[in-house]
Amino acid sequence: MRGAPLAMLESKPSLTFGCAGMLTYTEIGGDRLLMVLPGTRAEFLVDHLETTDQANDAMLAYYREAKSHYES
Numbered sequence: 001m002r003g004a005p006l007a008m009l010e011s012k013p014s015l016t017f018g019c020a021g022m023l024t025y026t027e028i029g030g031d032r033l034l035m036v037l038p039g040t041r042a043e044f045l046v047d048h049l050e051t052t053d054q055a056n057d058a059m060l061a062y063y064r065e066a067k068s069h070y071e072s
Contacts, residue, residue: 007036013045 007014014036016022023030037045 007038011038011040013037013041 016034016036017030018026018028018032018034022028022034026034028034
């Protein structure tokens with residue numbers, strides 16, 4: 001079981017390359033992944049994306065500072 005059925009049954013995000021039917025009906029290219037996110041988990045995702053974004057900003061500043069010590 002993959003994709004949407006798994007996401008709905010387990011109420012958690014799921015990734016799939018997609019079956020031939022999904023690729024045909026959605027016209028999503030075979031070079032893409034499909035992520036299914038149950039609507040009940042959307043707020044959770046938004047909160048965690050904001051936290052991840054803040055952490056990435058802080059680390060980027062640190063990395064740039066550290067890198068400046070090695071540049072000539």
